[in-house]
Amino acid sequence: MSKVERKKWSENFSEWYNELIETAGIQDKRYPVKGMNIWLPYGLKIMRNIERFVHSEMERTGHDEVLFPALIPETEFQKEADHIAGFEGEVFWVTHAGHDPLDIRLILRPTSETAMYSMFSLWVRSHADLPFKVYQIVNTYRYETKHTRPLIRVREISRFFEAHTAHDSYEDAERQIKEDLEIFDNLARFLAIPYIISKRPDWDKFPGAYYSLGAEVMMPDGRTLQIGTMHNYRQNFAKAYNIQYETETGDHKYAHQTTFGMSERLLAAVIAIHGDDRGMVLPPTIAPIQVVIVPIPKKDAEADVFAYAREIAEGLRAAGIRVHIDERDIRPGRKFYDWELKGVPLRIEVGPRDVAGRKAVLARRDTLEKLVVEREGIVEEVRKTLDAIHENLHKRAEEFLESHIKRVETIEEAKAVFEDRRGIVEIPWCGEESCGLEMEEALDAKMLGTPYPEEKAKAPEGKKCPVCGREAKFIARFARTY
Amino acid sequence: MSKVERKKWSENFSEWYNELIETAGIQDKRYPVKGMNIWLPYGLKIMRNIERFVHSEMERTGHDEVLFPALIPETEFQKEADHIAGFEGEVFWVTHAGHDPLDIRLILRPTSETAMYSMFSLWVRSHADLPFKVYQIVNTYRYETKHTRPLIRVREISRFFEAHTAHDSYEDAERQIKEDLEIFDNLARFLAIPYIISKRPDWDKFPGAYYSLGAEVMMPDGRTLQIGTMHNYRQNFAKAYNIQYETETGDHKYAHQTTFGMSERLLAAVIAIHGDDRGMVLPPTIAPIQVVIVPIPKKDAEADVFAYAREIAEGLRAAGIRVHIDERDIRPGRKFYDWELKGVPLRIEVGPRDVAGRKAVLARRDTLEKLVVEREGIVEEVRKTLDAIHENLHKRAEEFLESHIKRVETIEEAKAVFEDRRGIVEIPWCGEESCGLEMEEALDAKMLGTPYPEEKAKAPEGKKCPVCGREAKFIARFARTY
Numbered sequence: 001m002s003k004v005e006r007k008k009w010s011e012n013f014s015e016w017y018n019e020l021i022e023t024a025g026i027q028d029k030r031y032p033v034k035g036m037n038i039w040l041p042y043g044l045k046i047m048r049n050i051e052r053f054v055h056s057e058m059e060r061t062g063h064d065e066v067l068f069p070a071l072i073p074e075t076e077f078q079k080e081a082d083h084i085a086g087f088e089g090e091v092f093w094v095t096h097a098g099h100d101p102l103d104i105r106l107i108l109r110p111t112s113e114t115a116m117y118s119m120f121s122l123w124v125r126s127h128a129d130l131p132f133k134v135y136q137i138v139n140t141y142r143y144e145t146k147h148t149r150p151l152i153r154v155r156e157i158s159r160f161f162e163a164h165t166a167h168d169s170y171e172d173a174e175r176q177i178k179e180d181l182e183i184f185d186n187l188a189r190f191l192a193i194p195y196i197i198s199k200r201p202d203w204d205k206f207p208g209a210y211y212s213l214g215a216e217v218m219m220p221d222g223r224t225l226q227i228g229t230m231h232n233y234r235q236n237f238a239k240a241y242n243i244q245y246e247t248e249t250g251d252h253k254y255a256h257q258t259t260f261g262m263s264e265r266l267l268a269a270v271i272a273i274h275g276d277d278r279g280m281v282l283p284p285t286i287a288p289i290q291v292v293i294v295p296i297p298k299k300d301a302e303a304d305v306f307a308y309a310r311e312i313a314e315g316l317r318a319a320g321i322r323v324h325i326d327e328r329d330i331r332p333g334r335k336f337y338d339w340e341l342k343g344v345p346l347r348i349e350v351g352p353r354d355v356a357g358r359k360a361v362l363a364r365r366d367t368l369e370k371l372v373v374e375r376e377g378i379v380e381e382v383r384k385t386l387d388a389i390h391e392n393l394h395k396r397a398e399e400f401l402e403s404h405i406k407r408v409e410t411i412e413e414a415k416a417v418f419e420d421r422r423g424i425v426e427i428p429w430c431g432e433e434s435c436g437l438e439m440e441e442a443l444d445a446k447m448l449g450t451p452y453p454e455e456k457a458k459a460p461e462g463k464k465c466p467v468c469g470r471e472a473k474f475i476a477r478f479a480r481t482y
Numbered sequence: 483m484s485k486v487e488r489k490k491w492s493e494n495f496s497e498w499y500n501e502l503i504e505t506a507g508i509q510d511k512r513y514p515v516k517g518m519n520i521w522l523p524y525g526l527k528i529m530r531n532i533e534r535f536v537h538s539e540m541e542r543t544g545h546d547e548v549l550f551p552a553l554i555p556e557t558e559f560q561k562e563a564d565h566i567a568g569f570e571g572e573v574f575w576v577t578h579a580g581h582d583p584l585d586i587r588l589i590l591r592p593t594s595e596t597a598m599y600s601m602f603s604l605w606v607r608s609h610a611d612l613p614f615k616v617y618q619i620v621n622t623y624r625y626e627t628k629h630t631r632p633l634i635r636v637r638e639i640s641r642f643f644e645a646h647t648a649h650d651s652y653e654d655a656e657r658q659i660k661e662d663l664e665i666f667d668n669l670a671r672f673l674a675i676p677y678i679i680s681k682r683p684d685w686d687k688f689p690g691a692y693y694s695l696g697a698e699v700m701m702p703d704g705r706t707l708q709i710g711t712m713h714n715y716r717q718n719f720a721k722a723y724n725i726q727y728e729t730e731t732g733d734h735k736y737a738h739q740t741t742f743g744m745s746e747r748l749l750a751a752v753i754a755i756h757g758d759d760r761g762m763v764l765p766p767t768i769a770p771i772q773v774v775i776v777p778i779p780k781k782d783a784e785a786d787v788f789a790y791a792r793e794i795a796e797g798l799r800a801a802g803i804r805v806h807i808d809e810r811d812i813r814p815g816r817k818f819y820d821w822e823l824k825g826v827p828l829r830i831e832v833g834p835r836d837v838a839g840r841k842a843v844l845a846r847r848d849t850l851e852k853l854v855v856e857r858e859g860i861v862e863e864v865r866k867t868l869d870a871i872h873e874n875l876h877k878r879a880e881e882f883l884e885s886h887i888k889r890v891e892t893i894e895e896a897k898a899v900f901e902d903r904r905g906i907v908e909i910p911w912c913g914e915e916s917c918g919l920e921m922e923e924a925l926d927a928k929m930l931g932t933p934y935p936e937e938k939a940k941a942p943e944g945k946k947c948p949v950c951g952r953e954a955k956f957i958a959r960f961a962r963t964y
Contacts, residue, residue, distance in 0.1 A: 028601065028604075030601065030604060031550070031551055031597075031601065032555050032557075032558060032600065033551060033553055033554075033555055033588065036551035036553060037551070038548060038549065038550050038551070038601060039548055039549035039550075040548065041546035041547055041548060041616070044547050044548065044549055045547075048547075064523035065523055065526050065527075065530075066520060066521055066522065066523060066526065067520070067521035067526055067640055068513070068520050068521075069513055069515060069518035069519070069520070069638050069640070070552070070621055070638065071515055071518060071574075071638065072515075073514050073515055075514075076514060088580075088581075089580045089581060090579075090580055091579070091580065092553075092576050092578070092579045092588075093576065093577065093578040093579065094574050094575065094576050094577075094590065095575065095576075095577045095578060096574070096575040096577060097572075097573070097574045097575065097625035098570075098571045098572055098573065098625045098627070099570075099571060106515065106574075108576065115513075118514065119510065119512065119513065119520060122510075122512060134523070139552055139621070143579035143580045145580075156551050156552065156553065158549055158551070
C-alpha cells in the first residue's frame with residue numbers, strides 16, 4: 001500500500017489548508033486588515049510561474065497586455081445598471097485625499113469593466129479594429145462580508161487576471177469564448193487540475209452578462225471552488241459605454257463583448273487538490289524547486305558526498321531543471337520534512353554508498369516511493385519521473401473529481417449525497433427558476449448551472465423535474481461551494 | 483553633418499514629451515481621473531523589459547520578492563511621526579466599504595514602510611535572520627497637487643519599485659546602500675542613461691530617514707529628474723515598529739534599515755534622454771522590437787522580396803534578436819515614420835536589388851545613418867550595430883549631462899546659468915541650512931544636495947559660501963527639477 005496519508009487533508013481540510021498557507025511559506029495572514037494577506041517569497045514564486053504561463057497563452061492568442069488605474073470614478077462605475085446593482089454593496093470607497101473630500105468619489109476596482117469600457121469607446125472605431133483583445137493582471141478589491149480565507153475569499157485579490165474583448169458579431173464573441181475555454185484547458189493541464197464547466201443559471205450570472213460560464217474544481221472536502229469564469233456580454237456594456245464601430249458599409253454598430261477572469265484561486269486549487277497530510281505537492285511545471293538534493297554524508301566522507309551532490313545538480317541545471325542542494329547543517333529527516341511540506345516534486349538523496357556505487361535515490365513526493373538510479377542517465381531518469389509525477393497528479397485528481405459527481409433523480413437522493421458534504425449532484429431540471437431555487441433551498445446548495453457545452457446539458461428523455469414533476473429539459477448541477 | 487534633429491526635443495521638450503507618450507503608444511492620458519493614466523501595450527512591453535532586469539538584479543543580490551496589500555490601516559500609518567507628517571497631506575483615504583463607514587480608515591499606500599514594518603517585527607527575531615532583504619513592484623498613490631505629467635508626476639505610480647532591508651549594524655546597512663548603488667549603476671548602464679548621485683540636505687530627506695541619496699538625470703530642457711532614491715533609516719523605524727533581534731550574546735537590539743526606490747520614471751528618463759524630433763530612440767536592451775524589417779518590393783518582385791525579408795528575420799530570430807517584419811500594405815515611408823516614432827533601434831530595408839545582390843540596408847535610429855551589408859554575416863553585423871547604438875546613446879547622453887553641470891562661485895554666476903533653465907549648478911556652501919535655503923530662494927531652484935560618495939562633496943580649499951562669506955565645507959548642487 002502507498003504511504004500517502006490524506007486523512008487530515010480530507011477530514012479537516014479547512015484547518016489543513018489554513019495551516020499550510022503559512023507553514024509552507026505561501027502567505028502571512030497576520031496583516032492587520034481582515035481578508036488582506038501578504039505574499040511570502042515562496043508562494044509568490046509559484047504564483048509567478050502560473051502567471052508566466054497565462055502571459056504566454058495570452059500572447060499566443062493575440063491578446064495585448066494593458067494596465068488600467070485601480071481607481072474608478074463613481075460616475076463611470078454607475079453607467080451599467082445591473083453591474084452597479086451587483087457590486088455596489090461590496091466596493092471600497094475612496095472619499096478623501098490629503099485633508100479634503102474628493103469632488104467625485106472613487107471606488108477601488110472590484111473588476112475593470114467600468115474602468116475600461118469608456119476607453120474602449122475611444123479605441124474601437126472601425127471593423128478593422130476588431131476583434132480587440134486585451135488583458136491585465138492586477139489587484140482588485142471586494143468588501144467580502146463572509147468568512148475570509150487566504151487566496152480563496154479575500155478583500156484584496158492581488159493577482160486578478162482579466163481579459164476583455166470586443167467583436168463585430170455575436171458569432172465572433174462566441175468564437176472568443178471557445179478560445180478562452182481552450183486557454184483555460186491548457187492552463188488546467190499545466191496545473192494538473194481537472195475541472196468542469198457549467199453555464200450559470202440566469203439568477204447567478206455576472207452582473208451585466210448575457211450569459212456566464214464557470215469552471216469549478218473539486219476540493220478535498222467535497223465542496224467546489226470556482227477558479228475561472230467566461231462571460232458573453234452581448235452588446236449590453238457596449239450600449240452603456242457607447243462602444244460602436246463603423247462597418248465596411250459605413251453603418252455604426254455596437255460591439256459584442258466578452259471577458260475571461262481568473263485569480264490566485266488557481267494556486268489555492270493546486271494546493272488543495274494535490275496536497276496530502278505531509279503538505280503541498282506541486283506539479284513540476286510550477287514548482288520553484290523541481291528537485292531538491294539532500295546530501296546524507298557519513299562523518300568520514302562529507303566532502304565526497306557534497307561534491308557528488310553538486311556534480312548531479314550541475315547536470316540537472318544544465319538540462320534546464322530547477323534544482324536546489326540543501327546544505328544546511330541539520331539532520332536529513334528535518335530536511336525531508338521541510339521540502340515535503342513545501343511540495344518539491346522530487347528529492348534526490350545521496351550518501352557515501354551512492355558516491356561509491358555511482359548511484360542516487362529518487363524519492364517521489366506524490367507517491368512517496370523511492371527508486372535507486374544510476375548516476376549515468378540520471379538527467380533522463382529525473383525528467384521521466386517529473387513527467388510521471390505530473391501525470392499521476394492529474395490522474396489522481398481526475399479520479400477524485402469523477403468519484404464526486406453523482407447523478408440522481410430525486411431530492412432525497414441528492415440530500416443523501418450532501419449528507420456528508422460530498423461533491424456535485426446532477427439532477428434533472430425543467431429549467432424554471434422557481435424550481436431551481438427550490439432545489440437550492442432544499443439541498444442547502446448552489447446551482448452551479450447546466451453542463452457546458454450545451455449538448456451535454458440536455459436531460460435524457462423521460463426524466464422529470466423532481467420539484468414540479470414536469471418533463472426535465474436540463475441536467476442541473478448542485479454543490480456546496482467556496 | 484548628422485541628420486538627427488533635436489530642436490523640438492530641446493526647445494519645447496514638454497510638448498514633445500506629452501505628445502510622444504500617446505503617439506508612440508506608451509500611455510493613454512484620457513482616463514477620467516487626473517494623474518492616472520493607462521499603460522498601452524507597447525509602453526508596457528518596454529517597462530516589463532526594465533522590470534525584468536530589476537528582478538534579475540534583485541535575485542542576484544539575494545533580495546526576496548514579496549507582495550503586500552495596497553491598503554494600510556490609519557493606526558499603522560501613524561506610528562512614525564516624521565513619516566506621517568511627510569505624507570498625510572498627500573494620501574488617499576478609504577473611508578467606506580459597501581454602504582458603511584469603516585471602523586478604522588485605510589490609506590492607499592504612498593510607499594510601504596508602514597505596511598511592512600509591523601510584519602518585519604514578527605519576521606526578524608535573531609541575528610541569524612539578518613541581513614533581511616525583500617522587495618516588491620506595486621502600485622502606490624500620492625495625491626499630487628502640482629501639475630501632473632505621465633510617468634513623471636502622477637497620482638497612481640503603477641510600477642513602484644521598493645526594496646526594504648534590515649541589518650544588525652549601521653555598517654551593514656551602509657554596505658547595503660553601496661550594493662543599491664551598484665545595482666542602480668548596472669541598471670543605468672542597461673538603459674544607457676548617465677546620472678549623478680547626491681546626498682540630500684537634511685531639510686529634504688525622506689520622511690523618517692537618517693539620510694537620503696537621490697539619483698538624478700538631465701532632461702532635455704536642463705531640468706533634472708530624480709529616478710532613484712536610497713535611504714538609510716538607521717534605527718528610526720525599527721524603534722517605531724519594534725523591529726528587534728537577539729544578538730549572539732542574547733541581547734536585544736533594534737535593527738538598522740534601508741530602502742531603495744524607483745518607478746516608471748526610469749522609462750520617462752529613457753524616453754526623454756535618448757529621444758529626438760522624430761520620436762523615441764530605445765536602447766536595444768529594452769526595445770520590444772530591436773530590428774524592424776521593411777520590405778520595399780517592386781511590382782514584379784514582391785514574393786522574392788518578402789521571402790528574402792523572412793529569411794533574414796529567421797536568422798536574426800534564431801540568434802535571439804527581437805525582430806519584426808512590417809508587411810502592412812502601406813508605403814515604406816509611412817512605415818519608416820511609425821517605427822522611428824516608436825524608437826526601434828535598427829531598421830533593415832530590403833528591395834529587389836538587395837535580393838539580387840544578397841545585400842541589405844541597415845538604418846540606425848540613433849544617427850539615422852545607413853549602411854549596406856552583405857546577406858552573409860548579417861547577424862553579426864546587426865549585433866555589432868545594436869551594440870554600437872547602445873554605446874552611442876550612452877556617450878551622447880553623457881556628453882549632454884556633463885555639458886550641463888557648471889561649477890560657479892557666486893549667486894550671480896549661478897543665476898546666469900539658470901537664466902535659460904540650463905542644468906545643474908555647483909556652488910561652495912558652508913553647510914548651514916539657512917544659507918542653503920537662501921540660495922534655493924535666490925536661484926528659484928532646489929538643492930539636490932552634496933555630491934556622493936562623500937569624498938567628492940568637499941569644497942576645494944579657500945572657497946567661500948556666497949551667502950554668509952564663511953569658509954565653504956561642501957559643494958552643493960542646485961537644479962530646477964521635475
